[in-house]
Amino acid sequence: MTAPNHNWRKFKNALMQAVTLACAILVVTPLVLVFYHLVKEGFSSINWAFFTQLPKSVGESGGGMANAIVGTFILLGQAAVLGVPIGVLGGVFLSEYGSSRLNWWVRFTADVLNGVPSITWGMVVYALVVVPMKGFSALAGGIVLGLMIIPLVMRTTEEVLQLVPNGYREAAFALGIAKWRTIVQIVMRTALKGIVTGVLLALARVAGETAPLLFTAFGNHFWTHKLTDPISALPLQIFAYAISPYDDWHRQAWAGALVLLLLVLFVNAGVRVLTRDRFKRNA
Amino acid sequence: MNEQVSNQPAALRARGGSHFGDRAFKWLTLLMALSVFALIVLIGYELAHGSKLALQKFGWHFLVSSDWDPVNEQFGAVPFIFGTLVSSAIALLIAVPISIATAVYLTELAPLWLRQPLTMFIELLAAVPSVILGLWGIFVMVPWLRDHLFPWLQKTLGFLPLFQGPIYGVSMLSAGIILAIMIVPIITSISREILRSVPGLQREAAYALGATRWEVTRIAVLSYAKKGLFGAVILGLGRALGETMAVLMVSGNGMRVSWSLFAPVSTLATGIAGQFTEATEDTYISALFELGLVLLGVTVLVNALAQLLLKTFAGPGVKPQQ
Numbered sequence: 001m002t003a004p005n006h007n008w009r010k011f012k013n014a015l016m017q018a019v020t021l022a023c024a025i026l027v028v029t030p031l032v033l034v035f036y037h038l039v040k041e042g043f044s045s046i047n048w049a050f051f052t053q054l055p056k057s058v059g060e061s062g063g064g065m066a067n068a069i070v071g072t073f074i075l076l077g078q079a080a081v082l083g084v085p086i087g088v089l090g091g092v093f094l095s096e097y098g099s100s101r102l103n104w105w106v107r108f109t110a111d112v113l114n115g116v117p118s119i120t121w122g123m124v125v126y127a128l129v130v131v132p133m134k135g136f137s138a139l140a141g142g143i144v145l146g147l148m149i150i151p152l153v154m155r156t157t158e159e160v161l162q163l164v165p166n167g168y169r170e171a172a173f174a175l176g177i178a179k180w181r182t183i184v185q186i187v188m189r190t191a192l193k194g195i196v197t198g199v200l201l202a203l204a205r206v207a208g209e210t211a212p213l214l215f216t217a218f219g220n221h222f223w224t225h226k227l228t229d230p231i232s233a234l235p236l237q238i239f240a241y242a243i244s245p246y247d248d249w250h251r252q253a254w255a256g257a258l259v260l261l262l263l264v265l266f267v268n269a270g271v272r273v274l275t276r277d278r279f280k281r282n283a
Numbered sequence: 284m285n286e287q288v289s290n291q292p293a294a295l296r297a298r299g300g301s302h303f304g305d306r307a308f309k310w311l312t313l314l315m316a317l318s319v320f321a322l323i324v325l326i327g328y329e330l331a332h333g334s335k336l337a338l339q340k341f342g343w344h345f346l347v348s349s350d351w352d353p354v355n356e357q358f359g360a361v362p363f364i365f366g367t368l369v370s371s372a373i374a375l376l377i378a379v380p381i382s383i384a385t386a387v388y389l390t391e392l393a394p395l396w397l398r399q400p401l402t403m404f405i406e407l408l409a410a411v412p413s414v415i416l417g418l419w420g421i422f423v424m425v426p427w428l429r430d431h432l433f434p435w436l437q438k439t440l441g442f443l444p445l446f447q448g449p450i451y452g453v454s455m456l457s458a459g460i461i462l463a464i465m466i467v468p469i470i471t472s473i474s475r476e477i478l479r480s481v482p483g484l485q486r487e488a489a490y491a492l493g494a495t496r497w498e499v500t501r502i503a504v505l506s507y508a509k510k511g512l513f514g515a516v517i518l519g520l521g522r523a524l525g526e527t528m529a530v531l532m533v534s535g536n537g538m539r540v541s542w543s544l545f546a547p548v549s550t551l552a553t554g555i556a557g558q559f560t561e562a563t564e565d566t567y568i569s570a571l572f573e574l575g576l577v578l579l580g581v582t583v584l585v586n587a588l589a590q591l592l593l594k595t596f597a598g599p600g601v602k603p604q605q
């Protein structure tokens with residue numbers, strides 16, 4: 001660290017600062033480009049009909065994705081019914097009970113499950129539900145998304161329960177309240193906002209899943225009111241339209257993608273604002 | 284937290300009267316927590332069960348044969364394994380330096396006011412659904428690559444076999460690039476958490492020796508966090524290996540092994556997604572299940588390795604998922 005290379009070191013410092021800044025810009029660019037093109041191509045096709053009408057057949061212009069939008073919410077509803085209780089209660093176990101060794105393994109397995117490719121989940125539910133029921137169904141689509149959110153919800157629930165100060169639990173025990181009631185009525189209640197946040201994030205994540213729905217929910221051009229029929233979902237419809245050769249369908253795909261992205265980003269951004277409050281209060 | 288709770292005097296824990304409620308609730312939550320083991324066993328079992336026919340018929344040959352011919356019922360997984368490995372390798376080559384540099388910028392070098400919004404922006408990028416990136420890939424990225432980047436690459440680097448052959452646009456290289464876009468936010472945000480968990484004393488010690496900011500980062504932070512950063516990269520790899528929709532839309536469904544990066548390819552995941560609904564023969568479906576089994580095996584191993592690296596580096600505080 002002698003004087004002669006001092007300038008060189010300062011130069012290198014400035015250089016690396018510039019290089020890392022350039023990388024950060026490079027990382028942000030795709031999102032900006034994707035959003036720009038979605039708005040440019042999709043915005044003009046979003047109108048009242050898009051949200052209220054069924055898809056039109058080839059050649060006819062107009063039509064919408066009403067059934068796909070409703071389908072996505074039906075699938076998410078089923079996923080929540082299946083996945084949320086299992087995930088939340090599992091998270092309660094990880095935070096409040098168990099031995100550290102068992103809990104290490106549960107966490108580890110849940111994190112590995114999070115990395116299982118969505119397409120393999122689809123195959124599993126195909127074998128488990130679609131084959132015995134002899135057909136693609138909304139039920140199978142809901143089950144696959146429900147299974148996928150279990151590890152996600154479990155881990156986030158555990159995390160937010162750990163943020164509840166231990167004094168709350170001790171105070172409840174000191175009053176002679178049973179442990180399970182302490183957990184349900186005091187610990188979980190305190191962390192309710194965080195739990196809901198985790199659930200919403202998990203649902204937002206599977207809302208965009210396409211691969212596991214390809215051979216479970218399958219897609220449908222019409223309204224369905226039976227869970228045993230195939231059902232459409234926004235990502236499925238976007239995919240089907242995107243790979244079709246028709247310009248009109250391409251425009252619909254862009255519009256659908258814009259709606260889906262706004263939905264997902266809205267939940268994500270909203271949740272971040274909510275959680276910021278949470279950390280402030282508990283810090 | 285668990286230790287703290289269970290360290291309380293037994294008398295305190297037993298208080299409250301409703302022993303039954305306590306026990307029932309505990310068992311209920313235990314059962315739900317154990318569901319993750321059931322799920323991983325279930326996935327493995329169903330895929331193995333589905334691929335039984337192909338396993339019997341082709342045995343180990345499945346993994347070394349590059350002949351994928353549904354018409355003649357000949358199935359070999361090599362084209363798909365090749366496509367998966369090469370496209371993921373391209374993705375890592377592009378994504379790793381960029382992601383780690385960005386994470387360094389976010390934790391060490393960026394002005395404070397910029398760190399929070401930039402981090403949030405990158406996390407939003409991670410939330411963009413695969414099918415939307417695929418849509419953008421088909422209509423914006425692939426035409427641009429086909430008309431501008433690929434011809435230029437061929438002109439300047441065409442003496443390499445990697446950059447020879449006809450240009451379709453949909454290709455191995457497009458798949459690698461879209462994968463890179465998808466894993467960059469993941470590697471960046473986990474690397475950022477890792478770098479943030481490096482103790483401040485490390486940095487202060489290096490500053491005290493008169494190091495510049497970059498020297499502090501290199502000497503005190505990056506070398507300290509090496510293992511965790513490696514874990515972040517492996518986690519990104521796990522995601523790239525199993526990614527389906529975006530790759531399906533830009534890779535062109537080629538079923539042959541080719542050294543040209545401009546040739547259409549399939550990965551394990553896109554091979555399944557592209558053919559599953561049109562497969563009618565039992566052997567064909569079974570072969571696709573075996574592709575799924577291979578994919579599951581590889582991704583579980585890779586993810587387990589990543590989690591081990593992250594957990595042993597970070598301790599219980601850092602959340603390694605997503």
